[in-house]
Amino acid sequence: MRYDSQTVHDWVQQLYEAYGFEAGDAQAVANMITYTDLHGIASHGVQRLSMYDRFIQAGKIDLHAQPEIVFETPVSAVVDGHLGMGQLIGTFAMNTAIQKAKTSGVGIVSVRNSNHYGIAGYYANLAADAGLIGFSSTNSNPGLIPTNGIHSFLGTDPIAFAMPAKPHHFWLDFATTTVPQGKVEVYRKLEKDFPADWVLADGTRPIHDHNAPELAGIRQQSAPVGLTPLGGFTEATGSHKGYGLAMIVEIFTGLFSGGALSPEISDGQHAGTSHSFIAIDPAIFGDSRTMFSRFDDFLQQLRAQPAVAGKQVYVHGDKEAAAYADRKANGLVIDDKTFAELVKISQRLQVDVPEF
Numbered sequence: 001m002r003y004d005s006q007t008v009h010d011w012v013q014q015l016y017e018a019y020g021f022e023a024g025d026a027q028a029v030a031n032m033i034t035y036t037d038l039h040g041i042a043s044h045g046v047q048r049l050s051m052y053d054r055f056i057q058a059g060k061i062d063l064h065a066q067p068e069i070v071f072e073t074p075v076s077a078v079v080d081g082h083l084g085m086g087q088l089i090g091t092f093a094m095n096t097a098i099q100k101a102k103t104s105g106v107g108i109v110s111v112r113n114s115n116h117y118g119i120a121g122y123y124a125n126l127a128a129d130a131g132l133i134g135f136s137s138t139n140s141n142p143g144l145i146p147t148n149g150i151h152s153f154l155g156t157d158p159i160a161f162a163m164p165a166k167p168h169h170f171w172l173d174f175a176t177t178t179v180p181q182g183k184v185e186v187y188r189k190l191e192k193d194f195p196a197d198w199v200l201a202d203g204t205r206p207i208h209d210h211n212a213p214e215l216a217g218i219r220q221q222s223a224p225v226g227l228t229p230l231g232g233f234t235e236a237t238g239s240h241k242g243y244g245l246a247m248i249v250e251i252f253t254g255l256f257s258g259g260a261l262s263p264e265i266s267d268g269q270h271a272g273t274s275h276s277f278i279a280i281d282p283a284i285f286g287d288s289r290t291m292f293s294r295f296d297d298f299l300q301q302l303r304a305q306p307a308v309a310g311k312q313v314y315v316h317g318d319k320e321a322a323a324y325a326d327r328k329a330n331g332l333v334i335d336d337k338t339f340a341e342l343v344k345i346s347q348r349l350q351v352d353v354p355e356f
Ligand SMILES: NC(=O)c1ccc[n+]([C@@H]2O[C@H](COP(=O)([O-])OP(=O)(O)OC[C@H]3O[C@@H](n4cnc5c(N)ncnc54)[C@H](O)[C@@H]3O)[C@@H](O)[C@H]2O)c1
Pocket: 041, 043, 044, 116, 117, 118, 119, 120, 121, 138, 139, 140, 156, 157, 158, 159, 160, 171, 172, 173, 174, 175, 176, 178, 179, 180, 181, 183, 313, 314, 315, 316, 317, 318, 319, 320
């Protein structure tokens, strides 16, 4: 089903006001959630609201927390999120990195005590919107099974990189597991089997059945089931490389901020998530205008590369730009089970379900 994006935005804003968030904060969360669905990233838009609802009800998210800079140099900062809403803390931290990049060329901000912040690309794109190169990553509750292991130990630890370009930013944004947890949830809601080795049981057994009983343990660190790193679960397919990328994320997030590493984060505990944000002014390398124009040409050369029948060569961010044009014109795509979750939350919070 398709749903008008502005109506969904206003609905999400009303829900967040009903929880007790300040109006401006509720609007910022609605902006970010709608931005995600507008760009076709169904795993992390309104699909994630039921998880946030669970966290808010359990008191894991402090509605009125204010992020605080607790350590700072001209090019870096550590932010304590005081367990507020991840989207609000993430936006504050990336704006801090952007300010530092504008005055010092580079800004690196590491965050502790936050919560799930949605898509990493939203924050990288904030820097690109300001004419800068942007990077963001976050750790999460465990999801990734380290190569040759049996249990999840690292997070799904996404990395996002954005660089200004025409007609839209270069936007690379991916989980360091083969897929994020949210994509498994979406496939299960749609009753679709997994098309590849996304989920692994007992360290050797890929699970493709969306109804497999093992999936009940996918968010439990103690269960012998989890997600494969990018590159699958064998060294022959490069599993150790995705695992290694997740290690870099742990260093930039939990280690630099002094906050939780992924194994210390779990649904049942009150340990916050850690994030990282980097903004770089390309002018620190000299002539940035020539750099950007060469980059635009380079991207066009890539898009023009010969492709196999019925396919095309994309540049990272192309699919999101196409999804944005489609969703803006034709509405957001929301699956029936996710819509039912939103209706249930609305009823509990006594917010009217809008007419579509
Ligand atoms: N907050 C969290 O804890 C968390 C954890 C994991 C993932 N996430 C988010 O989940 C989202 C989805 O992650 P994903 O791993 O499913 O990403 P994905 O596989 O959908 O896309 C990854 C990237 O590849 C690009 N892409 C796709 N097909 C391409 C092609 N053929 N050629 C070139 N580029 C192509 C996309 O533009 C995107 O930049 C991300 O936005 C990520 O930040 C969040």
